[in-house]
Amino acid sequence: MKLLGYxxxxxxxxxxxxxxxxxxxxxxxxxxxxxxxPGGRAQAENRLDTFDRRVGLPGIRLHPLFGWANSPGTPGYxxxxxxxxxxxxxxxxxxxxxxxxxxxxxxxxxxxHNSAHGVFQTxxxxxxxxxxxxxxxxxxxxxxxxxxxxxxxVLNYFAVSGQRFDLVLNIEGYNEITGGWxxxxxxxxxxxxxxxxxFEFAQLTGADGLGAASANALTVRNLQARATEQTLxxxxxxxxxxxxxxxxxGSTGPTAAENTYDSSSNLLFIGxxxxxxxxxxxxxxxxxxxxxxxxxxxxxxxxxxxxxVQVLQPNQYVATSRVxxxxxxxxxxxxxxxYDGLINDAYKRxxxxxxxxxxxxxxxDASASLDxxxxxxxxxNCCHLNDRGRDALARFVAESVAxxxxxxx
Numbered sequence: 196m197k198l199l200g201y202x203x204x205x206x207x208x209x210x211x212x213x214x215x216x217x218x219x220x221x222x223x224x225x226x227x228x229x230x231x232x233p234g235g236r237a238q239a240e241n242r243l244d245t246f247d248r249r250v251g252l253p254g255i256r257l258h259p260l261f262g263w264a265n266s267p268g269t270p271g272y273x274x275x276x277x278x279x280x281x282x283x284x285x286x287x288x289x290x291x292x293x294x295x296x297x298x299x300x301x302x303x304x305x306x307x308h309n310s311a312h313g314v315f316q317t318x319x320x321x322x323x324x325x326x327x328x329x330x331x332x333x334x335x336x337x338x339x340x341x342x343x344x345x346x347x348x349v350l351n352y353f354a355v356s357g358q359r360f361d362l363v364l365n366i367e368g369y370n371e372i373t374g375g376w377x378x379x380x381x382x383x384x385x386x387x388x389x390x391x392x393x394f395e396f397a398q399l400t401g402a403d404g405l406g407a408a409s410a411n412a413l414t415v416r417n418l419q420a421r422a423t424e425q426t427l428x429x430x431x432x433x434x435x436x437x438x439x440x441x442x443x444x445g446s447t448g449p450t451a452a453e454n455t456y457d458s459s460s461n462l463l464f465i466g467x468x469x470x471x472x473x474x475x476x477x478x479x480x481x482x483x484x485x486x487x488x489x490x491x492x493x494x495x496x497x498x499x500x501x502x503x504v505q506v507l508q509p510n511q512y513v514a515t516s517r518v519x520x521x522x523x524x525x526x527x528x529x530x531x532x533x534y535d536g537l538i539n540d541a542y543k544r545x546x547x548x549x550x551x552x553x554x555x556x557x558x559x560d561a562s563a564s565l566d567x568x569x570x571x572x573x574x575x576n577c578c579h580l581n582d583r584g585r586d587a588l589a590r591f592v593a594e595s596v597a598x599x600x601x602x603x604x
Contacts (some may be wrong), residue, residue: 318593
């Protein structure tokens with residue numbers, strides 16, 4: 196009889212706990228657990244989902260030649276891993292004027308904006324009579340965080356693959372400067388892709404397959420997802436409690452952003468160099484690196500039979516005559532930008548270097564191309580432009596390309 200009494204008491208306690216848990220779930224979600232549609236809070240994920248969410252570039256994957264590209268299954272991306280509605284090489288007709296756009300995210304935005312609105316194409320056709328009646332085809336070979344020599348690698352790869360170019364347009368500057376500095380202070384070779392993203396990939400390719408911080412986040416997220424899949428609210432609350440314990444246990448470990456790369460136990464090769472914290476020394480090395488990359492990319496473009504134009508992109512941290520209003524200043528600047536003075540100093544050096552480039556290597560400086568526009572042109576405190584800024588850059592680039600095409604006749 197005592198055993199039956201204990202069992203009855205236990206049953207009553209479990210029922211009471213379940214009722215309490217159901218009430219808690221109802222108060223938190225507004226519906227009973229049995230009526231809940233999973234997806235509102237946490238979704239179960241694998242280690243690649245966790246990686247995508249952490250770096251903020253869904254579908255980005257290691258590429259053996261380019262550093263990274265997008266998985267072919269990523270919406271909007273072609274089978275070669277680039278944001279594009281066509282695959283490469285594109286079999287363009289002889290009458291098509293094929294423009295390959297290379298660079299980082301600003302270049303990719305240039306492609307997407309002009310693919311949608313045609314500002315660059317219209318301005319170029321107006322400036323170059325020979326293009327009247329011809330289709331100007333923009334192909335996007337640009338990717339977030341790309342920096343030289345990634346553009347050179349992409350150009351060579353697709354040239355070998357048979358892609359025809361009439362114009363190679365390389366819009367760059369910011370990533371080359373900031374990425375080179377990030378590499379230098381982390382002891383990564385300047386010509387490697389940017390260290391911060393390489394270290395993120397190294398979390399996946401290390402001996403533990405993800406990295407402690409990311410593994411902990413993955414476990415927490417999956418426990419939370421499984422909690423909402425339960426039939427009993429008491430099981431839901433138990434799994435939530437367990438996820439909190441796991442989260443707290445992992446909060447003292449290294450963060451994903453830390454450089455935990457160990458070449459002896461990692462599948463990913465990251466070229467090493469001496470750490471350089473001195474900005475003056477870095478700029479001396481950077482200018483030489485930039486010059487070599489520029490000349491080699493121009494030479495590769497010439498080998499394909501294409502004209503070559505390289506654009507130093509506009510950036511708010513480069514001193515020009517532009518006057519920023521209070522609203523745009525709030526958007527475009529941050530006190531926490533570690534590259535502020537470095538970017539301006541680097542552009543000064545690059546302008547000087549442009550005058551020393553071999554004859555026929557065209558680099559145009561677009562840093563002042565937005566100065567006369569009274570409207571807000573910047574979209575964030577990094578380097579990206581809004582539609583007004585993209586329109587202005589498109590027209591400036593079209594004028595620069597038109598001059599180059601006339602010289603190349």
